[in-house]
Amino acid sequence: MRTLALAFGGIGAASLAALFAFGRPDSQAQQQTQQSKPAADSIAAPAISDTGSLKGPRQPIFFRHDIHAGQYKMQCQYCHYSVAVSPEPGIPTMQTCMGCHLVVAGRDSSAKVEIRKVRQAWTEKKPVEWVRVHYLARHAHFPHQRHIKALGPNACTTCHGDVSRMPQVFKVNNVNNMGFCISCHVERKVSRDCSVCHY
Ligand code: HEC
Ligand code: HEC
Ligand code: HEC
Ligand code: HEC
Numbered sequence: 001m002r003t004l005a006l007a008f009g010g011i012g013a014a015s016l017a018a019l020f021a022f023g024r025p026d027s028q029a030q031q032q033t034q035q036s037k038p039a040a041d042s043i044a045a046p047a048i049s050d051t052g053s054l055k056g057p058r059q060p061i062f063f064r065h066d067i068h069a070g071q072y073k074m075q076c077q078y079c080h081y082s083v084a085v086s087p088e089p090g091i092p093t094m095q096t097c098m099g100c101h102l103v104v105a106g107r108d109s110s111a112k113v114e115i116r117k118v119r120q121a122w123t124e125k126k127p128v129e130w131v132r133v134h135y136l137a138r139h140a141h142f143p144h145q146r147h148i149k150a151l152g153p154n155a156c157t158t159c160h161g162d163v164s165r166m167p168q169v170f171k172v173n174n175v176n177n178m179g180f181c182i183s184c185h186v187e188r189k190v191s192r193d194c195s196v197c198h199y
């Protein structure tokens with residue numbers, strides 16, 4: 001609780017729970033809220049002085065998975081809300097961010113600068129234009145929901161690596177190499193008909 005009190009500038013644990021419940025976009029809010037509270041065994045994300053040396057494309061706002069999904073153990077599906085039901089995993093709206101960042105301003109100057117950008121995008125009603133990291137050519141189709149159903153809700157690491165340890169998302173596997181798809185489909189005896197992926 002000590003690090004929490006620091007992170008939230010002295011707000012108590014009870015109001016923290018309320019904070020995490022704020023602005024949930026769907027009816028599973030209650031259940032997921034419980035899971036999104038930072039756990040006692042969470043590992044503090046490192047301070048980063050040289051962002052230029054990080055792997056992956058630079059994003060318009062320095063959003064850190066290692067803080068949100070790592071240190072605070074937020075579930076992937078809190079933000080990538082449609083990954084189990086749709087081909088597209090979903091990218092959170094600013095409303096999801098503001099559920100916390102109306103109150104959470106950041107502990108140090110670099111966090112404050114980045115969070116100010118979040119608030120500005122919200123007040124100006126300008127969605128953030130995140131740079132895509134994984135992007136298939138238009139002739140190939142990848143249905144997330146089919147894979148999550150077959151491989152489980154924690155299968156993200158199989159293809160994306162351990163995103164919860166990444167300050168900035170980068171590509172661990174070359175998903176644009178058809179062999180990456182085919183080798184697992186062979187192993188798992190899934191269809192390899194061209195028309196399954198190309199249409
Ligand atoms: C607080 C919200 C939030 C949580 C929780 C979250 N993400 Fe994200 N995720 C984002 C945002 C915003 C982006 C776009 C910006 C970026 O790439 O960092 C993103 C991008 C990504 C990308 C790159 C997408 C691309 O362009 O290819 C992957 C992969 C990803 N997330 C996986 C995960 C996984 C796996 C988890 C759980 C361990 C997770 N995310 C948890 C908000 C979140
Ligand atoms: C459940 C609460 C919660 C949600 C939802 C959330 N954040 Fe955060 N965010 C935090 C906490 C807690 C911190 C750590 C603040 C600190 O210690 O400085 C943080 C830190 C940050 C930082 C500063 C990172 C740094 O450099 O230290 C940025 C930028 C940020 N969040 C952006 C976002 C964006 C963009 C979204 C929506 C996609 C989002 N957050 C959603 C709780 C949340
Ligand atoms: C079997 C491999 C695989 C698994 C498992 C997987 N993904 Fe992906 N993911 C991909 C591929 C391939 C793309 C690029 C899809 C495209 O461009 O159409 C992608 C794209 C994404 C994107 C970017 C989407 C966008 O609209 O910007 C996010 C976010 C993402 N994945 C999150 C997740 C999360 C969260 C999980 C786990 C719940 C997960 N993925 C599991 C292969 C996978
Ligand atoms: C780690 C293993 C794994 C990887 C990597 C993988 N897949 Fe799959 N894929 C599966 C499994 C398992 C299924 C079966 C899901 C089911 O039974 O519904 C599946 C099913 C599919 C389906 C639906 C098949 C059907 O019969 O309708 C498509 C389309 C597909 N994958 C495309 C891709 C593409 C494109 C990639 C690479 C970007 C990829 N997959 C990478 C394991 C994988």
Ligand code: HEC
Pocket residue numbers: 135136137140175176177178181182185191192193194195196197198
């Ligand atoms: C499991 C999914 C899957 C199946 C099955 C599949 N492909 Fe692909 N294919 C892909 C992906 C993913 C790419 C890379 C797309 C990109 O560049 O982003 C690709 C790329 C290609 C390309 C572009 C050149 C290249 O090598 O990158 C051709 C041509 C191609 N596939 C033909 C085929 C043919 C013919 C079949 C049937 C024998 C087939 N594919 C079956 C997923 C699949």
